[in-house]
Amino acid sequence: MENITKINLGKNGPLVSKLGLGCMRMSSVWGGPVKDEAESIATIQAALDNGINFINTGDFYGAGHNELLIGKAIKGRRDDAFISVKFGAIFYNGQWLGLDLRPMAIKNFINYSLVRLGIDTIDLYQPCRLDGSVPVEDVIGTIADLIKEGKVRHLGVSEITADQLRQANDIHPVTALEIGYSLADRQIEKDLLPTAKELGIGVVAFANTAEGLLTGDMKAPLAANDYHSHFSRFQGENLIKNLEKVEVLKNMARDKGYTPTQLAIAWVNTQGEHIMPLVSMSKRSRLPENIAAMQISFTTEEMNTLNTQFSPGAILGGTYLQR
Numbered sequence: 001m002e003n004i005t006k007i008n009l010g011k012n013g014p015l016v017s018k019l020g021l022g023c024m025r026m027s028s029v030w031g032g033p034v035k036d037e038a039e040s041i042a043t044i045q046a047a048l049d050n051g052i053n054f055i056n057t058g059d060f061y062g063a064g065h066n067e068l069l070i071g072k073a074i075k076g077r078r079d080d081a082f083i084s085v086k087f088g089a090i091f092y093n094g095q096w097l098g099l100d101l102r103p104m105a106i107k108n109f110i111n112y113s114l115v116r117l118g119i120d121t122i123d124l125y126q127p128c129r130l131d132g133s134v135p136v137e138d139v140i141g142t143i144a145d146l147i148k149e150g151k152v153r154h155l156g157v158s159e160i161t162a163d164q165l166r167q168a169n170d171i172h173p174v175t176a177l178e179i180g181y182s183l184a185d186r187q188i189e190k191d192l193l194p195t196a197k198e199l200g201i202g203v204v205a206f207a208n209t210a211e212g213l214l215t216g217d218m219k220a221p222l223a224a225n226d227y228h229s230h231f232s233r234f235q236g237e238n239l240i241k242n243l244e245k246v247e248v249l250k251n252m253a254r255d256k257g258y259t260p261t262q263l264a265i266a267w268v269n270t271q272g273e274h275i276m277p278l279v280s281m282s283k284r285s286r287l288p289e290n291i292a293a294m295q296i297s298f299t300t301e302e303m304n305t306l307n308t309q310f311s312p313g314a315i316l317g318g319t320y321l322q323r
Contacts, residue, residue, distance in 0.1 A: 019290065023057045043287070053081055085113055124155075126178065162192045181207070182208050218243065249263055
C-alpha cells in the first residue's frame, strides 16, 4: 500500500493526510448493529500505519462508543493521529432530538470526549451544525476559550452556510469546514466552497458517494425498509433517472480499471489541494482501494464528461445534504 501525501489543513494549518478516515459506521448511530470492534480498531491502526492520520468522529456516534473505540486504537501512538470531533447532536434511543450548543453543554461535552479518547487535547473540535438556537458568538467563543485552555488545538465547523462561515471566522480563525460534497451534491460550489478558499479554510468533504448512489451497486426499486427511501432522490422515477446517470460513471470506471466508488473519491480529491475526501470505513479490506483512489487522475475529456453528466442540479430529488 502506498502512503498518503500530506497537506496543510487550511492556510498555514496543521499537516494532515489528504485522505481522512471517517469512523461513524463503526458505531450504531441510528440504532443499527455495532460492527466488529476488533476489526474497527484494526482498521484505524492500519490507516495510521499507512499515513492516514486524520481520524474523524462525533461524541454522539454510538453515545460515546466511537470515541472509546478510537481511544483504544490510538493508545500508545497519540502523536500518529489527528483527532477531529463533532459535538452538539442529541440522540435518545437512536432517535434525533435536536442540538444543544449552549456554552455550558459544550464544556461538559468536551470533558467526556477527552476521557473517552484518553487524550489531553482534541486536535479539531467543531459543532456538528449551527441552528440559530444559540448565538454563533457564544458557540465559537466557547471553543476559542477551550483553545486558550489547551483542551482544543483548532476550530472546525460543519454543515453551515457561507455567511455563517464568515461569521465564525471573524470570531476565531476557522481551520476546517466539514461538509458533504460529491459529483451528485455540488450545491456548495456556488457560495460555500469559494468562501472557504478565500478565507484559507480547509475542506473536509464527506459523503463522496452521495449516500451510495455513486457506488454502482444501487438498483431500483429499493427495498421498502431501506433508509434511503425516505429521501426523494431515491424514490420512483427520480431513482431510475439518477441511476441512468451513474451508468456513465460505471462505464468510465470499467474503462479505467477502477470502481465507481474510487472514481467518486478521486473526483472530490481533484477539486483542490485544500479539499480532503473523508471516507467512512470499518474494515481493513477497504483501505487499499480507497488509498489507490487518491492516485487516480482524469483526462480533460473525462473530467468534462463527468462535470456535464453530473452538473449542479442534474441529480433529481434531495437528501438531508440539501436542507
